[in-house]
Amino acid sequence: MxxxxxxxxxxxxxxxxxxxxxxxxxxxxxxxxxxxxxxxxxxxxxxxxxxxxxxxxxxxxxxxxxxxxxxxxxxSAEIGAILEGLQLVTADRIGRLPRPGPRDAALRKARICYDHLAGELGVALFAALAGAGHLRLSADGAALSDSGTALLGSLDIEVPARRRPTCRPCLDWSERRHHLAGQAGAAICTAALARGWVRRRHGSRALDVTPTGTRAFAAGFGVRLP
Amino acid sequence: MxxxxxxxxxxxxxxxxxxxxxxxxxxxxxxxxxxxxxxxxxxxxxxxxxxxxxxxxxxxxxxxxxxxxxxxxxxSAEIGAILEGLQLVTADRIGRLPRPGPRDAALRKARICYDHLAGELGVALFAALAGAGHLRLSADGAALSDSGTALLGSLDIEVPARRRPTCRPCLDWSERRHHLAGQAGAAICTAALARGWVRRRHGSRALDVTPTGTRAFAAGFGVRLP
DNA sequence: CCGATGCTTCGGACGAGAGCGAAACATCGA
DNA sequence: TCGATGTTTCGCTCTCGTCCGAAGCATCGG
CATH class of the missing domain: 1.10.10.10 (Winged helix-like DNA-binding domain superfamily/Winged helix DNA-binding domain)
Structure with missing residues (x-):
């Protein structure tokens, strides 16, 4: 009760x-x-x-x-997940209505979900990492494999070893597929912002992927953006 | 806006x-x-x-x-997931308080989450299936492997092939690990109820695992309940 | 047909809570 | 010490939404 x-x-x-x-x-x-x-x-x-x-x-x-x-x-990330989840069901029940505004389109393409990358970019990144064997998907969630750890190391992206799970799949509300959260997701997001791979849109969670970023995601992670 | x-x-x-x-x-x-x-x-x-x-x-x-x-x-299952998620954050922020009531304990042990098994039982089932290679975990979620399909077939559990994903990991709010949702999860839950492996508690989502059920889950799925 | 049952619509009463003006409190810069 | 700025507390108004009583529809059993 x-x-x-x-x-x-x-x-x-x-x-x-x-x-x-x-x-x-x-x-x-x-x-x-x-x-x-x-x-x-x-x-x-x-x-x-x-x-x-x-x-x-x-x-x-x-x-x-x-x-x-x-x-x-x-x-906490859980609060962020709830807010994203609420958007998911909200979008779900009115998804049939044809109102894909330009701002929503930008959000779908790439955005920040609390502290990591989401949208098409985030999902593509997760899929590329998983497809190349850099993630070990298990019942509990996901963890960086040895090759994944090595990959991030070679890109000078440091993932702090804390209590928080290094990788956590997070359901993407626009794509309905998982993107990478957790320490690794946050580290990649931080690096992407610091190195100019993505740029914040003013007053929005939407991100723009720069030409540099497109090349970096393709060369470093094998991400092929649509 | x-x-x-x-x-x-x-x-x-x-x-x-x-x-x-x-x-x-x-x-x-x-x-x-x-x-x-x-x-x-x-x-x-x-x-x-x-x-x-x-x-x-x-x-x-x-x-x-x-x-x-x-x-x-x-x-829809998404609505159910939101409700479970809200419980998760709600429990999270007051998790330190020592109030594990008997009814909550029963809920943690085994319960129904929308249409599939959750709680310790659901998580153990998911882990057992994943550990034995009966699930193919991918970026998108999970699917029954050939051995998994065969296993359910041998137990006379029919999984309808519909649009809905056959397997879907669903985050368990009490265990914080995944349990098995989707068509396969629903089919197993239905079978477990029909065959008396678990019994509903009156007026609650909590389930009691019967002695028959304990044997069946161990023999059929390799589930070892604590 | 008729009453019984289940559900919905309508109208008005009530309470919870959001909002702001005014004022108090805390901190900074000089 | 002083004013300026950022934030909070207090007291009040007002709107929104929940709730129930009464009445109106729909459906079933006979």
Missing amino acids: TTIIRLAETASLIGDPTRAAMLYALMDGRAFTAGELAEAAGVTPQTASGHLAQLVAAGMLAVEAQGRHRYFRIA | TTIIRLAETASLIGDPTRAAMLYALMDGRAFTAGELAEAAGVTPQTASGHLAQLVAAGMLAVEAQGRHRYFRIA
Whole structure:
């Protein structure tokens, strides 16, 4: 019984348009100040403050104080996965409607999912790695094989060895196939941004793959983008 | 922008305690009448009717009229996955609290997730099948290997060949590992219920594994339950 | 046909919660 | 120390949505 109540509370937190807008703005994994999130959601700072306090109390957001600013970010990859999943079912039930806006098309092509690459690019990357034997797919998820570890090493991409799974398949809401999450996914995403393989679109989670990036993904990972 | 609104609408539908209770009751994959769901949620029939209409309009529930009864069920496995995922994050943020009630323990041991086996039993089954080479794990998900098809055939478990994936890994919210969904998962679950390997607990998604079932899972699938 | 049962529609009452103005608090720069 | 900026707390209003009583449809059994 209490399970149901808690489930409803969690969903209800995401269910408010203002809070949903804030969570969505945070979906690219970066941290924003309370004021920025207030503007993103179109409400006054005091209103935003109340919502953010609720999300933090529920453990969905983490907060870090720096001077007179307070930076908020998504607390865990699981929260990000839920938000992506909700988009999946939302898109699913209205998928028949013909409204593929240009911005949505860019999102489908390549975007950031919390801290890793998603969209066509992310799925193609996952498929290429799996096809070349760089991933060991198991019942638990996925792990880098020896050749995969060597590949990332040769590309100077360092994957920190932490408790978090090195690889985790994450269901892509637009492609309905897995893309690479986990430490390895985050490391590749960081490297791709740092080396100019992909560029953030302003005010969006969408990414543009640069010509350099197209070459790098093809040569380094064997990714063939459509 | 509209994406955010839709996301919030979906979450908000799940966010109402009454609707959440109905969805939760339907999580075992069976269909219930409007009256039964009203009782399950603790509201009057007319209140339940309104909620059910909303869920159907949103595409989250499917409805089938039979005489003067109307049977409601979860519309798709994706909806079920979202509900399981919400439980996961909900359990995650309060996971430290030591409250493993007896009913929760039973749920963790074995339960039905929409139309297939989950919990320790489901995870052990998936691991056993994968370990014995009966599943081909790929980037897209999983498929029965030839030996897997043969195994199910020898056990008289028929897996219909439909559009739906024959196997699909589904993240288990209590075990945090995959269990077997898809056509094969549903077929095994149906067989397990029909042959008395597992028995439903009254008014719950929890399952009890019978002595017969323990032997059958061990002999047939090599499953070793803790 | 008729009553019984299951479900839905309509109307009004009630409460929860989102929103903002005003003011307090915290921190920075000078 | 002072004002400026970022954030939070308080008090209040107002809207939205849930809920139920009453009544209206549909379907079944006879």
